[in-house]
Amino acid sequence: MPLGPSFPELASLDLFVSVVELGSVSRAAAAHGVAQPSASSRIRHLERQLGMILLERSPSGSIPTDAGVVVAGWAEAILRSAHELKAGLQAFQAEQSGRLRIAASFTIAEYLLPQWLGRFARAHPGDSIALEVANSTSVIERLHDGGADLGFIETTSPLTDLDEHLVGTDELIAVVAPAHPWANRRTVPVETLAATPLVTREAGSGTREALEAALAALDLGPPTAILELGSTSAVRSAVLDGNSPTVISRLAVAAELDAGSLIEIEVKDLAISRSLRAVWPRRNPLPPLAVQLLDSLTI
């Protein structure tokens, strides 16, 4: 669902948070490289959008009202995510030039790395990090041919010639919308799942292949697809307001499970889990920046 037409812009929230931090509109304006009247006007516009007074102006500066303090706290959460995106983008664009070159698989790059890189970038300003997103086999290839210093992959198979470090786990789980009949049962036999039309990713995707392999191991055929979509997001939102289940990475729906907008269904005898590992060439010494990144992940 869209955010609505009169939602404040990131730039305005950013400016407002700066005002709160720096204690005056003028200083915040300077920090953002705009003229003071512009900043003043933006803040007033923001106040009208939100329908509340955020700052108490005085000739000696501006301090936030009670409402302002609260809104600033909320805005900071948004800005934190924005900085994470920025860090991720910079890593993306650095590509070949970085001091630390990371290759990561899809799921990790999408749901975990932004947070990790965001933290890391704030703690190591000035260090540049390059990020390449690929599938697991390509990640390993990049490590061997020297195109990357550190890799992140999800895999079940043993690794040769690579040192590794466990950084998390992922799991494929069945989920339905709260209105679905399964939502009250919370558990179904695997045969029922296999016989139910699912929303799925397209044939050939890692998620779908893992599911089909797990079913085949139980002598069950592949599930029929009632809807076949090209991205995890599309699958998720189709399940959110549709009435079909899907089997999807837990990481991709963690927020929805938390919020209760999707319900996890336990499937008896079906457990598809993958370790998330940091990997690097056994012989090459790990660059110092990589060591620090790994340290920051294990604290």
Place this chain on the structure above:
Amino acid sequence: MPLGPSFPELASLDLFVSVVELGSVSRAAAAHGVAQPSASSRIRHLERQLGMILLERSPSGSIPTDAGVVVAGWAEAILRSAHELKAGLQAFQAEQSGRLRIAASFTIAEYLLPQWLGRFARAHPGDSIALEVANSTSVIERLHDGGADLGFIETTSPLTDLDEHLVGTDELIAVVAPAHPWANRRTVPVETLAATPLVTREAGSGTREALEAALAALDLGPPTAILELGSTSAVRSAVLDGNSPTVISRLAVAAELDAGSLIEIEVKDLAISRSLRAVWPRRNPLPPLAVQLLDSLTI
């Protein structure tokens, strides 16, 4: 630090995520209530800002490129926070009209409630929640005079006539920037802390009073203030690039501790911790919506 001049707007990211979810620019445009060419142009603008192709266009719709999938995942994190702010704002503005009226103290409203309300609002669309922010004694007053159904406070004192439920803990801790001499020691005696000029909140603030009370209990005088600031944010950023310690709520600096941009200093013999409690009038039955909210906090 500001986000930079050419950071994508929230509206553009929102639109792009919709395109990924809905599978076509046209549908996303309709969902956002703008004309298709406008949406198309916004997306192209976004692509030029980020310096990468996000969508693969075709006469049958648009699907994200690899980079697009990753960026969409990152953008979703920002939008999640934005929706939390929106939920908080709506609760703020509902004020008297809501079906569930919450009164919360500062720290909780700023650092915990947005997340809680964000989840809750997504799981209970249509229910309106009113939020009032005040200090702990006012919160209790609001419960007694019927102005609020449910309160959230941090307190150490026992409560009369109120039922309560523990929802977390807060703690005042000493922190310094990584460049500060204490950063390597990680621990100092309480006498040293008491003798060191600190960045503090203004006199009368809850944080400062709690610190002074804890020091007084050890027969130590109040700390001298090298800098006295009117908001938690201001204190935090002063410590971030200054060279003085502060004593501050752990919740307020959790992200910075994670990132390593602030270092926690253990102070021997000094432990100032407060329980965070949900409270409500003992006699009045808790409204059903309040029960559901409390349930969602304890899962």
Place this chain on the structure above:
DNA sequence: TAAGGTCATAGCCTAAACCTATGGCCAATG
């Protein structure tokens, strides 16, 4: 009392964003 900081207002101007109308393209359908 003068100086230096605060924020607000006024007036102008530019640039960005929107809309409607149109055209090219492909896929599904008769």
Place this chain on the structure above:
DNA sequence: CATTGGCCATAGGTTTAGGCTATGACCTTA
């Protein structure tokens, strides 16, 4: 094979939002 109906892109015109400079009113501090 042609037609229809979805998709996206382009063009041109209009509006609006946001920026800047210049100025004024106000308070604090030296």
